[in-house]
Amino acid sequence: MDIMSFKSRIIQKKSITMILTDSDRCRDGIQLKKSLTARDLTGLGIAAIVGAGIFSTIGNAAYHGGPAVSVLFLFTAVACGLSALCYAQFASTIPVSGSAYTYAYASMGEIAAWIIGWDLIMEYAVGNIAVAISWSDYFTAMLTGVGIHFPEYFSMDYLTAKAGYDAAEVLLRNGTQFFALKQDLRESWLAWQSAPALTHRLRLIVDIPAIAIILLVTRLVYIGMKETKKIANLMVIIKLAVLIAFIGIGTFYIHPENWHPFAPNGISGVLKGVSG
Template identity: 35%
Template sequence: MAFNFFGRIKPLDAILATAEKKALTRSLGPIQLTLLGVGAIIGTGIFVLTSEAAQKAGPGMMWSFVIAGLVCAVAALCYSELASMVPVSGSAYTYTYAVMGELLAWMVGWALILEYAVAASAVSVGWSGYFVGLLANAGITLPTALTIGGYAPGGFINLPALLIALLVTMLLMIGTSESAKVNAVLVAIKVTALTIFIILTIPMMQGQNFDPFLPNGWFGESRGFGAVGAAASIFFAYVGFDAVSTAAEETKNPQRNVPIGLIGSLAICTVFYLLVAAGAIGTVGAQPIVDAAGNVLAPGSTEFATQCQALLSAGHEPLVCSHEALAFVLRTIGYPAFGNAIGIAAFLALPSVILIMLFGQTRIFFVMARDGLLPEKLATIHPKWKTPHIVTAITGVAVSVFAAFLPVGKLADISNSGTLFAFLMVALAVLILRKTDPGRHRPFRTPLVWIVAPLAIIGCLGLFYNLPFEAKMVLPIWGGIGLFLYYAYGYRKSHVGRGSIEVHEVDADAPPQPVPPIKD
């Protein structure tokens, strides 16, 4: 019996039956899943947010990667158990529906929509920084008004970010299998680029560049700074593994392959992050910039952008100001050709991260519409492309608009607020399901679950608390909009609420079967 304190529960067996009737094609194996995870994880977090983290924590961002990685690791173990038990689209939304009821499931799904859409926007802005940098090194300087949002002096719209988001949306609409093949090539490009970066920078590290190691302390003078505040932002660099869970419905032998994809991709990326961060700090330094009064400036703020422009005009550009951090490091230490190569790698590979984020978001939309909580027209599969093309198009337009006007750091923080809420609910669901349904087959069992899951919950709460105030406030506002939509539409149209469930493929032509009355 499920733990029902928020209304309607959709039984796990019904969720699995629905997936069988309207399932997406199972075509992804363990290597493809791991590449999917690496492709989603390695991206803006390390290529771009390195400079954001340096402004918040200085060299102490090394600890930030460790803290964020540990929280993500315990969350990944919880995800692995539920994803192997319930190999369907929907990720944390589906798990919450089965364990804690429809209202919380809606809220989690709504938070995931925020996570993926805003994350895709953040990566689009990150890609734009490398694209503009490559053009500048080739002697082509684009107007500031067309390459940066209005938060910076002279900025108006980030046109490259807008265009890449729309381009990737079109690719994703054509089909998942084509997208997965493209992704595999781009993952190889990213890993090669980061490996070259590590080989060139590690031997040139200088100890004095790590001193002071924690210029802003562990927590900073204001929320969002220090090593822990930077960890709350840099958590964005790890969240791609959730896309692996979201792709469970399209995975062959998910009971075995989903945990491999989740944990394997996380382990590979953590090693890369620490080595790349060490190389960047040790070669060019990573001290924050301050205003005239000695106060550390918030990255993405107008004051920060103004100070960076002043330093650039004076012939000095610190790492924290760079929009293409890794390419900047290599050019600074005397490897301009390799710096340009890193820029080209990011130019080619970051779109794969946008693709994975859009992939995950549209699948959340897809499964919520399939449950009747959103208009079922949104779940329509294109007859030729075999993809949910309507929600993909809607999502792509929204993502491109966000990317056009907001800075990457703020987008990452907003995305994290939705992510941390979803991860917390997954950890809670694992514990509840261990109590309410202990006999269900678990192909992957979270080790030391009564230690690991509470650590995931505490970690998510701690990182959320250390996000900047504006980013934290987006979640309740977005949640309020979601609650209004749920009671205006989803509550009345829900399949479970109307007393019907979907059935297996063999009975697809039969009407939905009645279930016992549900007490709200």
């Protein structure tokens, strides 16, 4: 295969007609059954818009942005709105499965679709890991609140514990008191110190709650969409109820004097919440 033919192959596009035709064909006698209703799709849309980041990253965003984090919601609302319009246009034009991979194949070519397909796989994998770790923190904090202590070395990943332990050791050797360390460094130090030693340098440290929730969700997805959608809809209702309750109760604790300075770290601090 010469260079020109290879180049034309990787940038070739798939026509919408061909995509729709391939979607209607039954592959090896098996075809996916449509089991989601308009209500289910609406629930999935709400779950995607009000993502887990509202629980896992809002604290970090508020830390960097201060009261100006409210402006951050406007930035993200505009970005989400533009993204929604793009997806609505694509979905109405190419009403088949495949999401961004299929849309890229039709508009930009095979190589772009291949890259985006792998990007999506990595995005879902890494994103789920971050959410699982955040959920683990909430879960262990809840257990602590009811008097159940979960070992630090079973609620933290190995690399975080090792990095935190090394950083804490440096500060301790320089004269910093243990309780003057940041909470995450104290937890990492305790996790490393109390973890069972497998070898001289290797400790048994694993985030069991994070692994457990990933396995549970994987099992639910494996069962099938028809069965899973009921749980997904229930989780959306719970999520919205929590947010509405938070906003409703929070209105009684608004103190405008805390809004100064409004943006302690400037616009860069506000935008840092987006990347966080």
